[in-house]
Amino acid sequence: xxxxxxxxxxxxxxxxxxxxxxxxxxxxxxxxxxxxxxxxxxxxxxxxxxxxxxxxxxxxxxxxxxxxxxxxxxxxxxxxxxxxxxxxxxxxxxxxxxxxxxxxxxxxxxxxxxxxxxxxxxxxxxxxxxxxxxxxxxxxxxxxxxxxxxxxxxxxxxxxxxxxxxxxxxxxxxxxxxxxxxxxxxxxxxxxxxxxxxxxxxxxxxxxxxxxxxxxxxxxxxxxxxxxxxxxxxxxxxxxxxxxxxxxxxxxxxxxxxxxxxxxxxxxxxxxxxxxxxxxxxxxxxxxxxxxxxxxxxxxxxxxxxxxxxxxxxxxxxxxxxxxxxxxxxxxxxxxx
Amino acid sequence: xxxxxxxxxxxxxxxxxxxxxxxxxxxxxxxxxxxxxxxxxxxxxxxxxxxxxxxxxxxxxxxxxxxxxxxxxxxxxxxxxxxxxxxxxxxxxxxxxxxxxxxxxxxxxxxxxxxxxxxxxxxxxxxxxxxxxxxxxxxxxxxxxxxxxxxxxxxxxxxxxxxxxxxxxxxxxxxxxxxxxxxxxxxxxxxxxxxxxxxxxxxxxxxxxxxxxxxxxxxxxxxxxxxxxxxxxxxxxxxxxxxxxxxxxxxxxxxxxxxxxxxxxxxxxxxxxxxxxxxxxxxxxxxxxxxxxxxxxxxxxxxxxxxxxxxxxxxxxxxxxxxxxxxxxxxxxxxxx
Numbered sequence: 264x265x266x267x268x269x270x271x272x273x274x275x276x277x278x279x280x281x282x283x284x285x286x287x288x289x290x291x292x293x294x295x296x297x298x299x300x301x302x303x304x305x306x307x308x309x310x311x312x313x314x315x316x317x318x319x320x321x322x323x324x325x326x327x328x329x330x331x332x333x334x335x336x337x338x339x340x341x342x343x344x345x346x347x348x349x350x351x352x353x354x355x356x357x358x359x360x361x362x363x364x365x366x367x368x369x370x371x372x373x374x375x376x377x378x379x380x381x382x383x384x385x386x387x388x389x390x391x392x393x394x395x396x397x398x399x400x401x402x403x404x405x406x407x408x409x410x411x412x413x414x415x416x417x418x419x420x421x422x423x424x425x426x427x428x429x430x431x432x433x434x435x436x437x438x439x440x441x442x443x444x445x446x447x448x449x450x451x452x453x454x455x456x457x458x459x460x461x462x463x464x465x466x467x468x469x470x471x472x473x474x475x476x477x478x479x480x481x482x483x484x485x486x487x488x489x490x491x492x493x494x495x496x497x498x499x500x501x502x503x504x505x506x507x508x509x510x511x512x513x514x515x516x517x518x519x520x521x522x523x524x525x526x527x528x529x530x531x532x533x534x535x536x537x538x539x540x541x542x543x544x545x546x547x548x549x550x551x552x553x554x555x556x557x558x559x560x561x562x563x564x565x566x567x568x569x570x571x572x573x574x575x576x577x578x579x580x581x582x583x584x585x586x587x588x589x590x591x592x593x594x595x596x597x598x599x600x
Numbered sequence: 601x602x603x604x605x606x607x608x609x610x611x612x613x614x615x616x617x618x619x620x621x622x623x624x625x626x627x628x629x630x631x632x633x634x635x636x637x638x639x640x641x642x643x644x645x646x647x648x649x650x651x652x653x654x655x656x657x658x659x660x661x662x663x664x665x666x667x668x669x670x671x672x673x674x675x676x677x678x679x680x681x682x683x684x685x686x687x688x689x690x691x692x693x694x695x696x697x698x699x700x701x702x703x704x705x706x707x708x709x710x711x712x713x714x715x716x717x718x719x720x721x722x723x724x725x726x727x728x729x730x731x732x733x734x735x736x737x738x739x740x741x742x743x744x745x746x747x748x749x750x751x752x753x754x755x756x757x758x759x760x761x762x763x764x765x766x767x768x769x770x771x772x773x774x775x776x777x778x779x780x781x782x783x784x785x786x787x788x789x790x791x792x793x794x795x796x797x798x799x800x801x802x803x804x805x806x807x808x809x810x811x812x813x814x815x816x817x818x819x820x821x822x823x824x825x826x827x828x829x830x831x832x833x834x835x836x837x838x839x840x841x842x843x844x845x846x847x848x849x850x851x852x853x854x855x856x857x858x859x860x861x862x863x864x865x866x867x868x869x870x871x872x873x874x875x876x877x878x879x880x881x882x883x884x885x886x887x888x889x890x891x892x893x894x895x896x897x898x899x900x901x902x903x904x905x906x907x908x909x910x911x912x913x914x915x916x917x918x919x920x921x922x923x924x925x926x927x928x929x930x931x932x933x934x935x936x937x
Contacts, residue, residue, distance in 0.1 A: 272622035272623055275619040276624045278616070279615070279619060279626060281612075282613070282616060285609035285613075285636075285640060286609055286632060286633040286634070286640060287609060287613045287632055287633075288631040288633060289616060289626055289629075289631075290629040290630070290631055291629065293625070294625040294626075294627055295623060295624055295625075296624075296625060299622075301623075303622060303623060
């Protein structure tokens, strides 16, 4: 959410710099007030979160428990230390949290995640972003347009969720004009020094550079919030990556009357997918053992960068090369686009 | 086309005025250079038109005639005064021109149409726009945002192609904040005086006002360009409104081997519809008398105003009230919209 909230300010900052070709002239300086930029992000965040909390609070008191829940067995939950619930069935909808690769922990308190950006009172001068995914590209471009020096790195050589080589090259080219986007940079050293993050890396031109940053922003994916649910008290299985084993079609975990929906199952972290899943998980939990299969929408992914990037359907990398035909259309010179 | 070309400048002019809430401050005056605004519109126009002319010129010389064509009979055409063509079949794709209600002719040389806007070297001070359709709303808002005083009138009390009363009221409210949009104004007098257009009308508040305008822009619809085709030499029929009678499904005119496609048939004046029709008219003309039915897309209509207005499917006014159910959704308070 922070990246979407942040975008309006840099869009405005960017557009006021490019009005001259249209005959619109700004006779004076354009000043970006970082504190005001961040204050608006806070206030919008509070407004959005307030609305969600309000909806939760509107559930009648006799129908809800407030407190951390954990499993005693598959269908018995302890709520804090004050209640025990015997359930017909359970839906896990605990959302997800940021995943941080251990290698980045070297940056100590200079290491931040997406949510921490909310706590910034002003814009930093220089940031490094790890993970050129949806959030990394959005935040990278947004801060760059607000005058922050941004370098986006990765260790996996991927850009966004994009895997089509032609699109990846175009994205690197277009976004790379505004900020340093170098997903395949070789990083030689990462350390904390004098309260700054220091990264030694090989530049695009082959030279070795030492970059110093106020913050390192980890946009390196999400993980399911199930660590504190005491899953070891249940029959539910974790796979070798520590992820709950469930059926993506019915959202059921193993053969238990337990279902997992939304970001917590880490399938597609999108609002409309979470809504579909929440509805079906609730339906299946209520009617258990009568379980239905969730009709899935075509997968989509959108990067709210400029230019915007959208992906619909299966990923390029998941295709058998011999089974696909590729068609490309360039709208650069399309007058009506 | 002029309205779409014009829109970029007023969007830029508008956005630079509303950056403060985002923490972006412009320390100085915002100056709109009308000559530069119009110069860009010309240059884009020339670029677009040049591309279309280039494509026409790329047809091999032995496959094309240059000159005005008119019918000698259903399948014989005279090209200028230099050639006669005996055709297997004919496609009429002569486009459309502006339709001007006779009542507006009183404004003499102060009366302009959409295309004439291209010839303006600078922005006028005050304009009246007749016809709150797609073009009227787009041009009205665009000039208003460039500092022109705009009043949009109509004699038919319709807004755009919109006929749903709830949407019409919302559009009047939203766009009416930026310029005077009064489709149901009572007009008492229209005349030319001292090289200005003078319109006496009843204001929204009931008072009678005399408005003086540099130009009156007629955005009062389009008519088919078939007047000079000598249709009287053919078996083709005109209806009582002077429009060629044809089958909208096959694009065939009567039973003749003549087809009419694109804006010339005045069904849906949209690029993609014209492309569909051109392809099917060409196919049917080539295979005549083997004629196919054109699979029609769902009708759409888009007004590139701010907020944008889109209409998909049949119009409200074309529905039987007892056959429809209406659902409205207000996104005003939708944080993600």
